[in-house]
Amino acid sequence: MILKVGIIGLGAIGNYLVERIIESGKFELSAVYDIDESRYNEFSKTLNSPIPLLPISQFPDDTNIFIECASVDAVEDVVKEGLSRGKTVIIASIGGLLDKPSLWDFINLSNGKLMLPSCAIGGLDIIKAIPKDDIEELTLTTRKNPKSLTEEYSNIESEVEIFSSNAGEAVKKFPRNINVAALLSIAGIGPERTKVKIIADPYVERNIHEVFIKSKSGNYKITCENFPFENNPKSSKLAAQSIWASLDHMDSHISVGL
Ligand SMILES: NC(=O)c1ccc[n+]([C@@H]2O[C@H](COP(=O)([O-])OP(=O)(O)OC[C@H]3O[C@@H](n4cnc5c(N)ncnc54)[C@H](O)[C@@H]3O)[C@@H](O)[C@H]2O)c1
Numbered sequence: 232m233i234l235k236v237g238i239i240g241l242g243a244i245g246n247y248l249v250e251r252i253i254e255s256g257k258f259e260l261s262a263v264y265d266i267d268e269s270r271y272n273e274f275s276k277t278l279n280s281p282i283p284l285l286p287i288s289q290f291p292d293d294t295n296i297f298i299e300c301a302s303v304d305a306v307e308d309v310v311k312e313g314l315s316r317g318k319t320v321i322i323a324s325i326g327g328l329l330d331k332p333s334l335w336d337f338i339n340l341s342n343g344k345l346m347l348p349s350c351a352i353g354g355l356d357i358i359k360a361i362p363k364d365d366i367e368e369l370t371l372t373t374r375k376n377p378k379s380l381t382e383e384y385s386n387i388e389s390e391v392e393i394f395s396s397n398a399g400e401a402v403k404k405f406p407r408n409i410n411v412a413a414l415l416s417i418a419g420i421g422p423e424r425t426k427v428k429i430i431a432d433p434y435v436e437r438n439i440h441e442v443f444i445k446s447k448s449g450n451y452k453i454t455c456e457n458f459p460f461e462n463n464p465k466s467s468k469l470a471a472q473s474i475w476a477s478l479d480h481m482d483s484h485i486s487v488g489l
Contacts (some may be wrong), residue, residue, distance in 0.1 A: 240301030242465035303327035314343035
């Protein structure tokens with residue numbers, strides 16, 4: 232059976248997914264949505280056959296999978312619309328899931344399935360395998376070029392630690408930049424106990440995330456040096472590739488890794 236996919240957000244990740252979906256022939260696009268209609272107009276020029284631009288409430292009922300790759304502001308609506316219809320929902324803007332207890336109640340009671348791909352970070356397999364009570368420390372240290380952060384930091388000329396707190400606070404201050412902190416905290420010991428440090432470093436061109444896990448099973452340090460996505464240097468190409476791989480492997484008979 233060919234699964235039908237609806238995509239919310241036609242930016243760097245959305246366009247990457249559309250290309251993979253079309254060239255794979257394994258899925259069909261049922262509808263797309265972007266808050267900025269000019270994005271849709273650009274996107275439509277690349278298509279041989281049209282795909283409708285529709286608000287998510289009007290995504291066709293036979294859409295099997297809703298993929299959000301838009302912004303933290305889109306997350307709640309996409310989750311509610313998709314899961315209330317019993318669909319699979321894939322979310323990229325993970326920060327939009329934090330600090331929303333009633334949304335989590337809704338997710339846990341729904342008949343659909345929420346998927347949060349690993350996107351730009353590694354180590355989730357280790358964090359998930361270790362019993363939560365055995366994790367003594369979970370720290371994310373993110374090093375980014377100031378250009379990849381907000382305007383406020385654009386004039387920084389030498390390496391400086393601009394943030395040191397927990398994942399909950401990191402997502403409030405850097406909603407666009409720190410989805411990985413949100414994801415680690417959801418996989419592990421929650422936003423309050425997950426420590427986050429952010430270093431602005433004008434000498435790096437890559438987004439570097441270092442995950443440190445101290446636990447009763449062992450201590451682990453995972454460094455991810457992500458190359459920026461050519462279409463949007465604030466995102467990592469790996470994020471788009473990870474979402475595509477989650478989709479592509481959905482019907483696989485073999486499950487490798489956790
Ligand atoms: N989980 C991760 O590790 C990870 C990694 C990279 C990017 N992301 C997130 O994925 C999302 C997409 O990234 P991108 O690089 O494609 O961004 P992008 O800026 O290239 O594209 C985003 C698109 O979404 C549209 N959009 C914004 N808000 C919208 C809304 N409320 N409803 C519908 N459309 C909306 C924009 O007009 C734009 O076309 C971002 O939120 C980003 O933070 C997550």
